[in-house]
Amino acid sequence: MKLAVIGVGLIGGSFALALKKAKAVSHVVGVGRGEQNLKLARERGIVDAIAPDAAMAARDADLVLVAAPVAQFESIFSSLRDSKALITDGGSTKRDVIAAARKALGGGIGRFVPAHPIAGAEKSGAAAASADLFQGRRVVLTPLAENSPHAVAKVERAWAACGARISQMPADEHDAVLAAVSHLPHLLAFALVHEVAGRKNSEQLFSFAAGGFRDFTRIASSHPEMWRDICASNKDRMLEELSSFSRKLDQVKALLDDPAGLEKLFAEAREARDRWIRSS
Amino acid sequence: MKLAVIGVGLIGGSFALALKKAKAVSHVVGVGRGEQNLKLARERGIVDAIAPDAAMAARDADLVLVAAPVAQFESIFSSLRDSKALITDGGSTKRDVIAAARKALGGGIGRFVPAHPIAGAEKSGAAAASADLFQGRRVVLTPLAENSPHAVAKVERAWAACGARISQMPADEHDAVLAAVSHLPHLLAFALVHEVAGRKNSEQLFSFAAGGFRDFTRIASSHPEMWRDICASNKDRMLEELSSFSRKLDQVKALLDDPAGLEKLFAEAREARDRWIRSS
Numbered sequence: 067m068k069l070a071v072i073g074v075g076l077i078g079g080s081f082a083l084a085l086k087k088a089k090a091v092s093h094v095v096g097v098g099r100g101e102q103n104l105k106l107a108r109e110r111g112i113v114d115a116i117a118p119d120a121a122m123a124a125r126d127a128d129l130v131l132v133a134a135p136v137a138q139f140e141s142i143f144s145s146l147r148d149s150k151a152l153i154t155d156g157g158s159t160k161r162d163v164i165a166a167a168r169k170a171l172g173g174g175i176g177r178f179v180p181a182h183p184i185a186g187a188e189k190s191g192a193a194a195a196s197a198d199l200f201q202g203r204r205v206v207l208t209p210l211a212e213n214s215p216h217a218v219a220k221v222e223r224a225w226a227a228c229g230a231r232i233s234q235m236p237a238d239e240h241d242a243v244l245a246a247v248s249h250l251p252h253l254l255a256f257a258l259v260h261e262v263a264g265r266k267n268s269e270q271l272f273s274f275a276a277g278g279f280r281d282f283t284r285i286a287s288s289h290p291e292m293w294r295d296i297c298a299s300n301k302d303r304m305l306e307e308l309s310s311f312s313r314k315l316d317q318v319k320a321l322l323d324d325p326a327g328l329e330k331l332f333a334e335a336r337e338a339r340d341r342w343i344r345s346s
Numbered sequence: 347m348k349l350a351v352i353g354v355g356l357i358g359g360s361f362a363l364a365l366k367k368a369k370a371v372s373h374v375v376g377v378g379r380g381e382q383n384l385k386l387a388r389e390r391g392i393v394d395a396i397a398p399d400a401a402m403a404a405r406d407a408d409l410v411l412v413a414a415p416v417a418q419f420e421s422i423f424s425s426l427r428d429s430k431a432l433i434t435d436g437g438s439t440k441r442d443v444i445a446a447a448r449k450a451l452g453g454g455i456g457r458f459v460p461a462h463p464i465a466g467a468e469k470s471g472a473a474a475a476s477a478d479l480f481q482g483r484r485v486v487l488t489p490l491a492e493n494s495p496h497a498v499a500k501v502e503r504a505w506a507a508c509g510a511r512i513s514q515m516p517a518d519e520h521d522a523v524l525a526a527v528s529h530l531p532h533l534l535a536f537a538l539v540h541e542v543a544g545r546k547n548s549e550q551l552f553s554f555a556a557g558g559f560r561d562f563t564r565i566a567s568s569h570p571e572m573w574r575d576i577c578a579s580n581k582d583r584m585l586e587e588l589s590s591f592s593r594k595l596d597q598v599k600a601l602l603d604d605p606a607g608l609e610k611l612f613a614e615a616r617e618a619r620d621r622w623i624r625s626s
Contacts, residue, residue, distance in 0.1 A: 184554060184556045185556070186556070186557075186558060203556070204553075204554060204556070206554070233554075243547075243550060243551060243554050244554065246541075246542060246545070246551050247542065247551050247552070247554055247555040247556075247559050248554075248555070248556065248558060248559065250538070251538060251558055251559055251562045251563075252558065253595075253598055254534055254538070254562070254595075255562060255615075256598070256611065256612050256615040256616075257591065257594045257595055257597075257598050257615075258530070258531060258534070258591065258594075259615040259616075259618055259619045260594065260611055260614060260615040260618070261590060261591060261594045262526060262527065262618075263614065263615065263618035263619075265526070267523075268618070270523060271523060271526050271527050272527070272618075272622040272625075272626075273484075273626075274464060274484060274486070274513075274523050274524065274527055275527040275528070275622070276464045276465070276466070276483070276484070276527075276528065277466075278466065278528060278531060278532065278564070278565040278568075279527050279528065279531055280623070281561040281562070281564045281565070282531045282534070282535060282561070282562055282564070282565060283531075283619055284558070284561045284562070285558040285561070285562060286612075286615045286616060286619050287616050287619050287620055287623070288558075288612075288616070290609045290610075290612035290613040290616055291609060293609075293612050294605050294606075294608050294609035294612060295605075297602055297605075297608055298602070298605045298608075301602050301603075304602060305599065305602065308595060308598075308599055310541060311537065311538065311541060311595075312592065312595065314537045314538075314540065314541045315533075315534075315537055315588060315591075315592065317537075318533055318536070318537050318588075319585065319588055322577055322578070322581050322584060322585065323581075325574050325575075325577075325578045326574075328574050328577055328578075329570045329571060329573075329574035330570075331536065331540055332536050332568075332570035332573050332574060333570040334540060334543065335535075335536040335537075335539040335540040335543065335566045336536075336539075336566060336567050336568070336570055338539055338540070338542075338543035338548070338552075339539045339543075339563055339566050339567050340567055342552045342555070343560070343567075345552075346552075346553075
């Protein structure tokens with residue numbers, strides 16, 4: 067199988083490495099904006115060849131992974147209009163990606179099986195790619211009515227070959243779930259660091275920040291452009307999550323006058339988290 | 347030097363183990379509420395003897411560490427009124443601890459040198475204690491006007507013997523700094539987990555939560571009683587931090603309509619965090 071990877075970053079590079087390791091692909095062509103990054107991808111054996119654009123890369127490919135920032139998806143899909151290859155993606159949001167694909171692929175939309183590998187990291191680029199990134203991680207497919215069972219099965223097999231656990235759900239549901247457990251926490255972490263960094267005594271504040279702050283804010287070291295696109299495309303769900311969270315903060319604020327009630331909330335949160343950790 | 351530890355948990359137990367390892371203490375007496383925990387502290391060699399109450403434990407001690415939940419401090423300090431030992435503590439807030447000490451120790455307040463080892467963890471109890479917990483971590487002393495330089499130096503030496511980096515600042519300043527970089531993040535993490543756990547589809551939500559969520563919420567597995575006390579005692583600062591953070595969230599919310607502005611905020615946050623990580 068020949069693979070084309072559009073955007074050879076953490077996700078795209080790891081997909082290529084994982085499929086090579088699983089001997090599920092024989093040849094990988096990469097496309098990307100950063101020359102240094104592509105050079106590194108070639109040196110690391112992530113890609114075997116580099117193509118000047120997505121159309122050229124997809125020419126002989128059986129499978130194309132689109133793993134660029136989501137804002138570029140529409141123009142990438144346009145370049146893939148004439149290809150015959152099956153297409154999947156690594157976008158963190160699905161409704162907007164599907165809308166872009168429908169617009170650009172037209173009647174060829176059945177060739178696109180949307181996917182979201184839930185395996186981000188605060189690192190990015192080909193340098194961070196790893197054959198094991200998806201091992202044991204979830205990949206959510208949000209198949210379209212136009213996808214043939216065969217196309218879905220083939221894309222599913224590719225992600226499964228990376229070691230991922232595959233789920234399927236509608237794109238709507240995907241974006242709502244991810245807004246709650248991924249997009250909102252990222253916004254909160256970015257917001258907290260920005261707040262601390264903007265204070266007059268920010269240097270002092272950071273110097274007394276410890277392990278709790280470090281872990282809480284780890285995701286604030288994520289890729290700004292990628293998160294800009296996620297926020298823009300999932301705006302309605304983000305606004306809902308921000309509203310729900312503000313209501314929860316009002317509840318916590320009120321409980322500052324009710325120590326027993328506050329302790330109960332803390333204990334319930336701890337129990338829920340510990341249960342989750344044990345089961346995962 | 348003989349040490350008495352009131353509350354042989356993560357902090358108290360680690361202080362005893364670290365000072366024993368540094369050969370700075372020869373004998374440790376422990377006091378606590380949990381029989382099982384004290385038994386384990388004895389088995390692990392954290393304490394050499396167990397006393398029925400703080401007054402008995404402090405009778406022959408040179409140094410007493412009060413490391414119980416902060417709500418118990420006043421009654422513990424009352425038991426220490428007649429002792430001659432120098433006293434320090436492990437409380438995460440300082441204004442309330444000092445107020446409790448002044449009330450209970452009266453004219454003996456000069457014997458108490460307040461301290462906050464910034465070395466929490468989501469684990470608790472003697473089982474989690476470690477001789478290395480304070481290694482390279484910050485301990486903030488908030489000395490009182492009544493402390494002699496000798497008393498401050500002696501307490502500083504004890505914490506330094508645990509491998510900690512010592513700072514001094516007024517209690518007011520300490521509580522403001524910690525509200526921003528520790529107390530607020532804890533509240534946010536507890537709130538987020540509580541919000542997710544309270545949803546109808548909480549099981550689904552948790553099942554798609556990944557590493558970002560896990561790290562962001564690690565501190566939501568912290569001790570509910572301890573955090574109840576911290577919130578109660580630092581309420582004014584927490585309210586200020588909650589207000590500032592709400593304003594920041596309003597800014598982020600508005601930026602959902604301004605992708606370039608949002609990306610700028612994300613980039614500034616990432617840069618500030620990465621700079622902090624590099625320097626720490």
